[in-house]
Amino acid sequence: MKVEVHGLTLTYGDAVAVSDLDLTVDEGESLVLLGQSGCGKTSTMRCIAGLETPTSGVISIGGRPVFDSGSGVNRAPNKRNIGMVFQSYAIWPHMTVFENVAFPLRMKGRKGAEIRAAVRETLELVGLDHLADRGASLLSGGQMQRVALARSLAMQPSVLLLDEPLSNLDARLRHRLRMELRELQLRLGVTSMYVTHDQDEALALADRIALMQSGRIVQIGTPPEIYAQPGSASIAEFLGVDNIIPVTREDGSCVRLTATGQKVAVEPYAEGGDLRLCVRAEDVVLGPESTEAVSYRHLKKKKR
Template sequence: MSSVTITSLTKRFGGSKSAPVIDDLKLEIAEGEFLVLLGASGCGKTTTLRCLAGLESPSAGTITFGDQVMFDGDRKVEVAAEKRSVGMVFQSYALWPHLKVRENIAYPLKARKIKRGLDEGWVQGVAEMVDCSHLLDRYPSQLSGGQQQRVALARGIVARPELVLFDEPLSNLDAKLRLQVRADLHALHGRIGFTAVFVTHDQDEALALADRIAIMRNGRIEQCATPSEIFERPGTDYVAEFMGMSNRIELKRSGAGWADRAGSAARIPIVGHNGDLIVRARPDQVFLLGVGESAALSVFATVTGTVYGGRHVDVTLDADGARLQARVEAHGLNVAAGDRVEVGVDVDAARYFDAQSEQAVASVGAREVVA
C-alpha cells in the first residue's frame, strides 16, 4: 500500500477554455487510509478516481503514489494504467463471463506476471477473506449480485496493489445486501489495511466506511475531515445541506440580534458575528410548538404533508416559501395538511453560516470558528 498526493490537479473535456471538471484539486491520502469522495452527480469524483487509475489523462497537476510520480503535467510524465499498482472495483462488477470465479480473481496476477501470487495461493486466500472461496469453480452467471461484487472485490485486492479504487461498488445491490457487503468491506480494510479511495453519493455509506470524507463540489473539495466532524461540524452551508441538514432559515441582522423574514426576534447563540445568518437544522432538530410553548427560534408555517414512519412522523411545512421538515414522535400528533403551526428549532444543535460567504460561524460552546 502507498500514500497518495494530488497537487493542483485539473481536468477539462475539451479545449483550454472549457469549464474544468476537476479544478485545481489538492489532496493528501495517508498510507492505509480509507478516503471517501462524496458528492452529487457531476461534481468530479468519478473523474478524479479515473485520473488516479490512469483511465483519464489530466490536463494539469501531479499525482504521486508514495515517492513514484504517476502523472506530472509540467514534466510530461504519465504512467500507463496497466503499469500502475492499482486495483479497481466497479459498480457493474465487470467480471469476465467466460471465466470461472477462480480465473476472474487470478486475472490481475496473470496480467502483471506476479507468478509468486499464483504459486503461493493468493487467489484462495483472498477468496476466503471475502467469503467466496466456495464459488471458485462457478461462472459469474451462476452468482447473485452480492456474490459477484465479492468476487470483484477479491479481484481488486488479490495483487496487493498500492491503491484500491472503488467506483460506487454497492449501488447495484439491494438495501439489505448493501449493508452486509458494506460491513464486510469495512472489516476487510481493518484486517489488511489497504489504501483506498471510494466514490459514492450516499452519505450513510461514506459515514460508515471512511477514515476521512472529502466532499466535492464543482471539481473542488468543499471540506475534508473525519466522518464525525463532517456530520457534526459541517464547514459550509453546502456541506450542511448535503449531510442532512435540510432545514434552512435565513435571519437578518436586527439591532444587537437577528430576526426572521416576519421580523420576529431570534435568540441565537452566536458571538462575534455581525452579519446576516443562515441557520441549518436536521429534521429531528425541528419541532412543533404547542399552545403556550415558545422557543429561542421559531417560525410560523403551514403543514403541506405528513408521512407516517412508525414511531415518528415526517411533517413537511411551508414557512412563507421556505420548505421545512420536522421529524416528530407519532404518539399524540394531530396535524394535517393545511394546518397553521408554529415550528421551533433546537438552536444548540443547529449550525450557523455567514449569509454571504456561506462559511460556518461559531456558536456559544463551539470548539472552533471557521472563517
Template structure:
C-alpha cells in the first residue's frame, strides 16, 4: 500500500490546476494536501482516483502503474481499488446502509455469506451495526460520514482518499470525528491522502503535510516542522500566523535580523533569514505574544486595545499602535482585566518574530 506520483499536470481549458506535483507516500501513512480553494489539491486527488484524466505524469498505486501518459497506460476508475470519502459523502439515498456498504463487494463479486460478514464487521467498526437495515436517506451528517468511511474501507483499498470529508459538518461534530478518524487510521494502518483547507484538521490528521498553491507543492514536512518553520509568509498566513508585516528593508544580524516596516517601526528577531535582498515579511503568531498594562514611560510596542473577544479558553485582543499597525494577541490569562481602550504593551520573545520570504 503505497502511492507514487511524478510530474503530475492537469489544466482545465487554459487554466492550470496542477502544475507538476510529485508524491511518494509509504505504507500506513496519512498525507494531507493543504491549501486554499483552487490550489489544485482536489484535482491532484481526483487524478489519483481516476476521476480526472491528467495531462502528464505517472501515477502508481502499490507499485502498479495506473496512469502513464507517455506509455498510454490508463487504468479506469473502477479498477484502481481506491476508496474515497466524498465531500458530499455520496451516500446513495435509494439504498439502505447495508446495501451502500455492500456495493463495492458486490462489484468484486464476493460470495454473499462472506460479503455479509465483512459488511457487518465494518459497520461494527464505525459504530453503525444497528443501522444496517435503515434507509440511508434518513441518516444525520455524521452517520453518513461514517457510512461513507465504512463503504470505502470494506473493499480493502490500496489507498483511501478523503475529499474534505468534514467540511459539511458543524464545528463540534467535526472536532469529534477528527479524533475518531485519526484513531481509526492508526488502528487500521490506512494509507491515505486527505484534502482540506483547514489547518487544524491538517495538523491533527497528518503524518505528513504538503502545502499547495497555484498547482504546486510549496512546502512539505511533518505537521510539527511546518508549524514551527513555515517556508514563506503566505504559508505562515495559512498556518495561523495572523500578524504579518511586510518589511520595507531588512538586514541580517548575528543570529537574527532587523526589519523596517512601512510605518517606520523597526522590529528585530532571531532565527534564519531569507536570501539577501528577497522581499520578506515579519510573521508572528498571536499566541506567541503577551500583553500587560502600559506605564507612561513604556516604549516599544505600545498601543490601545480596540477589540477584546472572549473565546472561553483564551481571549483574542486586537491592539492598534499609534503608527496604524494592528496586532492580534491571544492571552490565556482570562482574568487579566484588560478591556477595550486599555493602553498596553505587547511583549514578544525574539524567537517569536520570524522573517520569512513573501514568495
C-alpha cells in the first residue's frame, strides 16, 4: 500500500530528531532511507510503525490516516498491519523457527491449519522450510535474519519496514542477503522501506533513495540519480567521492580551478552559491594531450 508522510516532526525535549518531513512511498516501491547515524532515519521509520509518537504531522497508509496530530488519530502498532525487521532481529530464543514465524498469525487469531500453511509457504520463500523445527538459539546470523524476514512476511503486511537488518553480518553474507532481499521484494511487490547508512546497500535495494541529514530529507531520487548527481558537496562526500575541488565561476558552461587557475568546461549550472567540482575516479580517462574540452559534472553548494 502507499505510504504518505506530511509535516512529520519528532522532538525529544529540545532535541529535534525529525523536522517537518514530507515523504511518499508508492505502492510496491522499495524506498531506502540513507544517512549517517543520528540523521533521523530510524526515528522516521519508528514513527511510521507506531513505535514512536510524533510531535506533529500526518502519516497515512493506503489512504487511511494512522497518525494525525491535528485530529488526534494514533492507531496502535498492531492495528497498522506493518511488518518490521529489527536490527537485532528480535528472534525469541526459546521458540522454534516455526513458532517464531507463527507468532504474529496467532496474535491475529488465525487458526491452526491456516497458520501451518502460511508458515510453511513463507519458510519455503526464504529457504528455511527444512529448519522449521530447529530451536532459534541454534541458528546462524544469516538464518536468524531470514526467520525475522519470514515472520514479517507471513502476516501479509501492507508495508514492510527493515531497520538495518544486515548490519550484524559479515561482508560476504551481507552482500548475498541483500540480493535475496531485493529479489523477494520484486517478486512479492510489497511496499517496503529500508533504513541503512551503507551506500552500497542503498544502491542495490532501492527503487528510490531518500538521503537524510539532520532530521530532513535533503535529496531524493533513483540510485543512478543520487550516484551521478549528488545535490551538495556534503552529500557527495558521504557517498564516497574523494575528489571535491573548489572552483570559481567563469560563465554558465565553464569554471576555473581555484588552486591552479585552469579553466574546465562543465555542464550548465545555475547561478548563485559557491561551486565545487566533483570528479569520481571512474570518470578519469587517460589519453594523449588534447585541447578538446572535457565535460565534468558539478556540485552546487547551497548557501546557508
